[in-house]
Every structure is written in structure tokens, then in C-alpha cells.
Amino acid sequence: MARASLTRDEVLEAAAGLVRRHGPQGLTMRGLAAGLGTSVTSIYWHVGNRESLLDALVERTIADLGEIRPSGRTPARRVVSVARALRRLLREHPHLVAMVHERGLTDRMFLPAQRALVHEMHAAGLRGARAAEAVRAVQFQVVGFVLVERNRERAPAQRPAEGELWDAESADGDQGLARALTRPVDEERLFLTSVRALVEALLRVPETTANAPAGAAAGK
Structure with a gap:
């Protein structure tokens, strides 16, 4: 029995779920209709054909990436917060991001995050x-x-696994390093370490720029 009512947002959410689980190839109009308990005709009425549905999913993904909001009391912390949010969104939607790329909209997808970063770079004195x-x-x-x-x-x-490749000899006598490299990678910690170091280096404003008049610093 078909559902009495259905919204476009519900169709898009269900379609996004199918893509997340099975990739774009796993998204069929019949499968989507079956999952929603409705008819294929109803799906067409809400989102058009499959290509129109994919276009709508791409627009939805771009909109999601546009919702990144920096947080933190300093430009450096806000830049790191943008980087973390962007990583999270890319990790959560790999197939949808791939669809955006295939449609030649990658630059547009990253534009909101870039704008947020531009604002923080300006706040830090970079021009x-x-x-x-x-x-x-x-x-x-x-x-x-x-x-x-x-x-x-x-x-x-x-084979061999990373943990089997390191000992005191291969680590140049550094047993602590060897032990650390035998443990699984803490990807979140490693990401924060690397992005914080990068941001710290990037936001070091040269003294000549920092002490220059506003017009000169802006390249005027």
C-alpha cells in the first residue's frame, strides 16, 4: 500500500541514504520507491527522473558544505574548526562528494568553506x-x-602489518618511537596535530606586514 503523503525532503533523504550505503550505482527509482513505501510515479512527481534526482542530491551536498560555521576565540582556532568541519563532512558523504566532482562542481562545493577561511585569514592580518x-x-x-x-x-x-615493521633497530635506536609506531593510528589526533601546525605556520604575519599601514598591508 502506497504512503498517503510524501515530501521532497523525505525523498532526497532516502536517496542520500541509498547512495551512502551503496554508492550512486545502488540508487534506482524502483528501489527508492520500495524503501519509501510508495510508487515510482510518486518519486517522479517529487524529484523528476533519476538524473534530476542526482542533480538535487548534488545541490543538497553543496548546501550542507555551505553550513560550516567557524568557532573559537582566535583566528587560528576558527581556521582549525573549519578544517575539522570540512573533514567531517567529506568523511560522512564520500559518494555524494564523488558525485559533485563527477558533475564538475567541486570548486563550487568548496567555495563556502573557502569564504569562511578567507574571513579568518583577514582577521589574522593576512591579505x-x-x-x-x-x-x-x-x-x-x-x-x-x-x-x-x-x-x-x-x-x-x-603483510607484514605496520606494527611488525618497527623495532629499536629500524627506529634508529628510539624505542619509544618504535612502540608508538606499532600502535594503530589515532587519525583524529593526527589530523589535529598536522592542521594546527600548518595553521600556526600560515598565520605568522611577517613583521613588515604587521607594522605596515592598513592600506599597504592590503596591497593598496
């Missing part, structure tokens, strides 16, 4: 090309880290 480089450095750091995480997750079992 012009230096601010642009800092924004891209943070973005590339996040995307690269997520790609490494995804590759590690999908890689076959390693």
Missing part, C-alpha cells in the same frame, strides 16, 4: 596572495588527509 595561499593550503591539507584515510580503509590487509 592578497599570502591569504589565498593559506586558504588553499588548509583546503589541500584537509582533502589530502581524507583521501589518505579513505585509501587506508579500502586497502587490503597488510
